[in-house]
Amino acid sequence: MIKLNKLHKSYVTGHNSLHVLKGISLEINEGELVSIMGASGSGKSTLLNVLGILDGYDSGEYHLNSMLIRDINETKAAYLRNRMIGFVFQSFNLISFKNSLENVALPLYYQGVSRRKRNMLAMEYLDKVGLKDWWSHLPSELSGGQKQRIAIARALISNPKIILADEPTGALDSVTSLEVMDMLRTINQNGITVIIVTHEHDIAARTQRSIILKDGIIENIVYHNHKYQKAVS
Amino acid sequence: MFDLDKWQEILGTMSKNRLRTFLTGFSVAWGIFMLIILLGAGKGLQNGIDNQFREDAVNTIWFGAGTTSKPYKGMQPGRRINFKNDDYDFLRNSVEGIDKISARYYLWQNRVVSYKKEYGVFDLIACHPDFSYIENVTLMEGRFINKIDIKKRRKVVTMGIRAKEALFKNGQEPLGEYVKINGVPFQIVGIFSDRTERDENRFYLPVSTAQMITNGGTNIHNLTITSNLNAEESEQLEKDLRTKMAERHRFDAEDKNAMWMWNTIKEYKKFSNMFLGIQIFVSVIGIFTIIAGVVGVSNIMIIVVNERTKEIGIRKAIGATPKSVVGMIIFESIIITGLAGYIGLLLGIGLLELLSGIIPKNDFFVNPEVNFTVAVLSTLILIVAGTFAGLMPALKASRIKPVVALRDE
Numbered sequence: 001m002i003k004l005n006k007l008h009k010s011y012v013t014g015h016n017s018l019h020v021l022k023g024i025s026l027e028i029n030e031g032e033l034v035s036i037m038g039a040s041g042s043g044k045s046t047l048l049n050v051l052g053i054l055d056g057y058d059s060g061e062y063h064l065n066s067m068l069i070r071d072i073n074e075t076k077a078a079y080l081r082n083r084m085i086g087f088v089f090q091s092f093n094l095i096s097f098k099n100s101l102e103n104v105a106l107p108l109y110y111q112g113v114s115r116r117k118r119n120m121l122a123m124e125y126l127d128k129v130g131l132k133d134w135w136s137h138l139p140s141e142l143s144g145g146q147k148q149r150i151a152i153a154r155a156l157i158s159n160p161k162i163i164l165a166d167e168p169t170g171a172l173d174s175v176t177s178l179e180v181m182d183m184l185r186t187i188n189q190n191g192i193t194v195i196i197v198t199h200e201h202d203i204a205a206r207t208q209r210s211i212i213l214k215d216g217i218i219e220n221i222v223y224h225n226h227k228y229q230k231a232v233s
Numbered sequence: 234m235f236d237l238d239k240w241q242e243i244l245g246t247m248s249k250n251r252l253r254t255f256l257t258g259f260s261v262a263w264g265i266f267m268l269i270i271l272l273g274a275g276k277g278l279q280n281g282i283d284n285q286f287r288e289d290a291v292n293t294i295w296f297g298a299g300t301t302s303k304p305y306k307g308m309q310p311g312r313r314i315n316f317k318n319d320d321y322d323f324l325r326n327s328v329e330g331i332d333k334i335s336a337r338y339y340l341w342q343n344r345v346v347s348y349k350k351e352y353g354v355f356d357l358i359a360c361h362p363d364f365s366y367i368e369n370v371t372l373m374e375g376r377f378i379n380k381i382d383i384k385k386r387r388k389v390v391t392m393g394i395r396a397k398e399a400l401f402k403n404g405q406e407p408l409g410e411y412v413k414i415n416g417v418p419f420q421i422v423g424i425f426s427d428r429t430e431r432d433e434n435r436f437y438l439p440v441s442t443a444q445m446i447t448n449g450g451t452n453i454h455n456l457t458i459t460s461n462l463n464a465e466e467s468e469q470l471e472k473d474l475r476t477k478m479a480e481r482h483r484f485d486a487e488d489k490n491a492m493w494m495w496n497t498i499k500e501y502k503k504f505s506n507m508f509l510g511i512q513i514f515v516s517v518i519g520i521f522t523i524i525a526g527v528v529g530v531s532n533i534m535i536i537v538v539n540e541r542t543k544e545i546g547i548r549k550a551i552g553a554t555p556k557s558v559v560g561m562i563i564f565e566s567i568i569i570t571g572l573a574g575y576i577g578l579l580l581g582i583g584l585l586e587l588l589s590g591i592i593p594k595n596d597f598f599v600n601p602e603v604n605f606t607v608a609v610l611s612t613l614i615l616i617v618a619g620t621f622a623g624l625m626p627a628l629k630a631s632r633i634k635p636v637v638a639l640r641d642e
Binding site: 049052054055074075078079081082083087089093094095096097098102106107109110111112114115154158 | 238241242245246249250543544546547548549550551552553554555556557631632634635636639
């Protein structure tokens with residue numbers, strides 16, 4: 001599903017160039033549940049942005065679903081993000097003036113799905129995350145856990161191949177964190193590849209393997225062999 | 234190209250960000266509103282000036298006898314000059330360029346006019362028939378005084394509509410009735426109206442009759458002529474008149490006190506120049522108002538886009554193309570400026586209509602109105618400008634990298 005080959009990326013600010021990713025080679029298969037770990041500044045968020053086609057890279061290769069992603073224009077990138085990838089962010093990133101239903105339905109708007117159909121689907125996904133009764137609430141009227149569940153519903157509605165979650169539990173308490181984590185695992189069990197960036201070990205422990213980054217290179221890959229383990233096909 | 238869903242999305246965003254929508258719209262509406270008011274006020278002044286000059290014939294020269302202030306051919310200054318009927322006949326028959334001419338004989342005293350038990354003090358103007366053209370009177374009934382009246386010294390009057398209202402309160406027909414002026418009965422031969430209301434209190438009577446009843450001999454007090462000449466020719470005629478009258482009455486042609494003159498074409502030119510000034514002033518302010526509106530809309534659009542950076546980032550992350558981001562912002566700005574511009578236009582025109590109803594009738598500010606083409610054009614300019622003003626920040630927004638926009642602060 002995802003294949004990285006000697007990926008490099010630098011950020012240029014003024015005269016300084018910050019080399020963030022220093023040759024990442026990695027393969028993630030379809031249906032995997034993977035966590036990316038590392039201290040802050042290790043490049044884990046940058047890696048996630050590259051994977052999500054939110055940002056480009058300097059050299060190397062990135063294949064997504066056997067397609068080489070390199071120097072593609074914004075329109076194409078938007079199309080791929082819309083169809084292939086679902087995002088879950090630490091700060092939820094819901095649109096504040098839209099209610100739950102509209103937030104969940106928004107990716108379908110950019111697919112050109114009719115209003116009636118996308119609202120119907122959005123209601124279905126809200127039901128899946130257990131927030132059907134909250135469809136008319138604005139994000140400001142919801143708790144952190146509820147907001148993240150809305151964000152997950154939004155990520156799922158376009159039926160993506162991959163869910164990219166950037167510190168999805170970073171703003172939540174431990175109980176809610178586990179609920180959200182369970183939800184992501186359920187999604188994974190339905191066959192969707194899930195990649196989670198986190199610095200929390202108990203979250204990482206609930207994934208199949210952890211890719212540990214340090215100073216822009218993969219330092220280690222840890223396989224978690226626990227009861228949630230699902231055979232990697 | 235019409236995509237209902239796209240419009241619903243934009244209208245939804247607008248209605249959920251009411252304050253932002255309102256502020257943007259308000260600045261546009263206010264700009265158009267002020268522009269309309271300004272243009273309307275300018276037009277009102279112009280109408281007022283035009284009206285002032287349509288009251289009387291534009292190309293008129295008034296002149297009258299005075300007292301000499303310079304010695305002339307051995308005669309001392311301080312000599313009174315008197316115009317006579319001869320002067321009228323002379324000018325009428327032997328000066329080129331005169332179209333209409335009338336003498337006036339002043340009736341200073343005994344201006345009381347009575348009809349049965351009603352009476353009042355009115356303006357009595359003793360003149361020649363041509364005076365109806367000079368004063369631009371409109372006859373409503375009967376006739377103006379005529380040549381035969383002058384020749385036969387008939388005791389007849391043409392009466393203003395206001396004088397009629399004052400004296401004929403019971404709805405009687407005044408034509409053919411007699412009013413008494415200074416105890417002498419005069420027959421009413423006509424009723425007139427005038428653009429200037431106060432002139433409707435007048436009675437016009439034959440100059441010869443007035444001379445007779447006040448033992449005025451053949452004296453006249455002033456003369457009025459109109460011509461169909463342009464400004465330069467009119468000034469030449471003014472000089473000719475002065476030279477000829479100076480010759481007849483033996484005074485220095487340079488002596489302004491011996492004969493006063495007043496040429497309305499000079500006044501008209503003065504007012505035309507003033508009006509041109511007003512027009513330029515209004516246009517300049519109008520242009521600056523539009524520029525101010527454009528700058529205001531641009532500023533607001535820049536602020537709006539900045540405020541929406543995060544939202545745009547989210548939209549882009551979940552699949553909004555750069556084109557759809559530009560479209561969203563541009564269409565929003567078109568809808569707001571278009572709608573607000575239209576509201577401003579309606580309010581401005583509404584207020585002008587209201588004002589022209591409320592402002593008491595006066596001579597200087599008449600019927601403020603706005604040229605429809607100009608109004609619509611300036612609204613369109615503002616809408617187009619608003620669109621372009623939105624385009625710059627919209628393009629900037631479309632280039633925002635979602636990563637940058639989503640970065641937590």
